[in-house]
Amino acid sequence: MFGVKLLRIVALMSLSCSVHVMAQVKIVSRQELEAVQNPAMLEGDEVLRFVKSTINVGHLTEDDAPRTYRFEFTNVGKKTVQITRVVTSCGCTGAIFDKTPIIVREKGIIELRYNPKDQAGTLNGRTFVYTNLSDKNPTSVIALTGEVLPT
Numbered sequence: 726m727f728g729v730k731l732l733r734i735v736a737l738m739s740l741s742c743s744v745h746v747m748a749q750v751k752i753v754s755r756q757e758l759e760a761v762q763n764p765a766m767l768e769g770d771e772v773l774r775f776v777k778s779t780i781n782v783g784h785l786t787e788d789d790a791p792r793t794y795r796f797e798f799t800n801v802g803k804k805t806v807q808i809t810r811v812v813t814s815c816g817c818t819g820a821i822f823d824k825t826p827i828i829v830r831e832k833g834i835i836e837l838r839y840n841p842k843d844q845a846g847t848l849n850g851r852t853f854v855y856t857n858l859s860d861k862n863p864t865s866v867i868a869l870t871g872e873v874l875p876t
Contacts, residue, residue, distance in 0.1 A: 764853060765862050772802035772856065773833075773865045782839065782848060782871035791840040793821075796867045798835070800827040806864070807857045811835060814851045817844050818869065837869060845875040 776797045785792070800806055805828045811820035821836040837852060848871040853863035 768862075770802065772800065772806055772858065773798045773854065774801045775865065775867060778866065779868040779870055782869055784872050784874060785841045785848075786874045786876050787841055787843060787845055788876045789841050791838050793836050793838045794869060796835045796837065797832060798865075799832050800829055802829065804829065808833075808835070808854060809857055809860065810855045812853045812855070812863075813837070814853075815844075817841070818850050818852065820852060835867065837867070839869055841873045844873045846873060847871075848873055 778796070780794045780796070782792065782794065805826045807824060807826045808822050809824070811822050813820055817840050819838045821838065823833065827833050835852075835854065837850075839848075839850065841848075848869055850869045852867045852869075854865040854867065855862075856864045858864060
């Protein structure tokens with residue numbers, strides 16, 4: 726008797742919870758995937774010159790608290806630029822930057838906050854910096870490298 730009631734409850738729950746979900750799947754070529762993961766750089770003269778374009782974070786553990794790393798740069802271009810977006814290659818890294826226009830020879834900072842939780846292995850996180858010069862191609866690439874040890 727208990728089994729029949731349970732079966733009726735499960736049947737009613739499955740009927741009442743019936744939801745039609747449609748997913749769209751797009752098959753992309755290897756070339757399209759590569760263009761997203763490693764976009765072509767903006768061609769032409771250097772615009773943002775970083776003191777260090779790569780910071781080696783050394784050895785971290787998965788239990789370490791998130792850490793922030795500062796990338797200092799100078800606008801070495803011929804005109805004022807504005808950072809419009811900063812795209813990281815992993816959800817474990819967040820970017821903090823100012824959208825204020827940067828005049829020629831002015832300095833600026835981009836901060837990357839890296840969270841090593843569940844990221845054991847080699848760290849090779851690339852971050853793409855886009856400016857008002859091109860929304861399609863990044864102006865610069867900065868990176869965090871290192872090793873995250875499992876705990």
